[in-house]
Amino acid sequence: LLINAIPTVVAGVTIATSYVVGSRRCIDAAWADMRTGLWFAVTRFGLLHYVDSRQHLRNWRPVLLVLVGSPGTRQQMLRFAHGLESGRGLLFLAQIITGPWEELLARQHRVQGALRTFIRDNELSAVAKTVIADDFEHGVATLLQVTGVGEFQPNTVMVGWSDDVLKREGFSGAIRRVLQLEQNLIVFQEAEAAARLEPTIDVWWYSRENGSFMSTLAYLLNTNEDWKRHTIRILRIIRDEGGVDDAKAGTEDVLADLRIPAEVIVLVSEEPPLDVIAATSESAAVCFVGMSLVDSEENPLDQYATLVERLRGNIFLAKSWHDLNRE
Known part of the structure; x- marks a missing residue:
């Protein structure tokens, strides 16, 4: 016998609902964990086998490291970088923060997060990378040595043509570092806005x-x-x-x-x-x-x-x- 039918039914429905919702959350969490593990396993398998595969000039793929500075002002360059990668290579968007390590560590996390948000909002197939360095030349050299994993490391550096970049202290040295580290170099300048081409x-x-x-x-x-x-x-x-x-x-x-x-x-x-x-x-x-x-x-x-x-x-x-x- 139910002491009070209506409250008892309400309580039962509430308990059942809580159980179902909780179970689904556990299932979703378990599936998310399983999906993450699956992607890791597939990536690991592919990476290790790619390293052992025989490379041929015809199979060369661009792994681009794009120095974006302020990415919002480099939309056309990023469009071309995405086109060059063409779904066959890999794209890294990189920023260099110069100055004292202790003062800039917190800023690095913010810049890295903002770069990831930019990639997601613009639906780019790219990976964000931010480093702290004493100067621009050191930053470029650091990026080229720490970015990527295995064979999925940059083989080409892309930078935009601008007076600010070209006159930046350490830019000439950075170019030499790129080539010394056996990287290809691309300097991009976008077309005139009203040009008939x-x-x-x-x-x-x-x-x-x-x-x-x-x-x-x-x-x-x-x-x-x-x-x-x-x-x-x-x-x-x-x-x-x-x-x-x-x-x-x-x-x-x-x-x-x-x-x-x-x-x-x-x-x-x-x-x-x-x-x-x-x-x-x-x-x-x-x-x-x-x-x-x-x-x-x-x-x-x-x-x-x-x-x-x-x-x-x-x-x-x-x-x-x-x-x-x-x-």
Whole structure:
């Protein structure tokens, strides 16, 4: 017999509801733990087997370390970084905080959290990384040595072209550190806002190593929806008219080995190469230009300032570390 039917029923329903809700929470928690463990196991398995796999030039994938500074002002650069990664590589967004360790440790956590929030809010497939360093050069060197795991470490550093960055103390040294640590380098400048551009991706070839690197980046960009209707043009400058056929055939052979479809154009000119590039690719939507970085105390990018000013499209100044022994 129920002493009081209505309160007893209410109490029973309350207890049953609490039990069901509690059980579901336990199940959800258990499933979340199991799912985390599953992802860890899959990642571990893949990482260890990838390390042991045989690597081939055709299977090269960009693992980009992008120095973003203030990411909100670098949306176009991040769009291109995402396009170059193309779902086949890996993307790290990095910030460097310079100053005394003790004073900046708490700030590092805030900056790291803000960077993760930015990645999530902008739906980027990227990993955040923030380091404290005495100066910019030391910060770049630290990032390259601590970012990633196993074979999933950066192989290419990307930085935006700006007066603030180029004139930053330690920038020249940072460039040298990047290449000394066997990393490729990309310096990006976005297109003029109102520019009318031709649907081409121009790659200016001056050596096999750097040319192959830039051609691969152009191909990866070309696989994206926004750029798949653009024609990849591989351009070379020679001084002797009689060498056109050999230069074109040699470049086409390399591209065939890389399996990159592109139009090869050989120009004969005795004008300064940067002037030829500026005149030919002024309105190209994207232009890859190989860098020659002379070892000096001056900023090695100063020689490209006029070219960057003359080109109206998106510009990638690129340097493969494999190409260093040619300078």
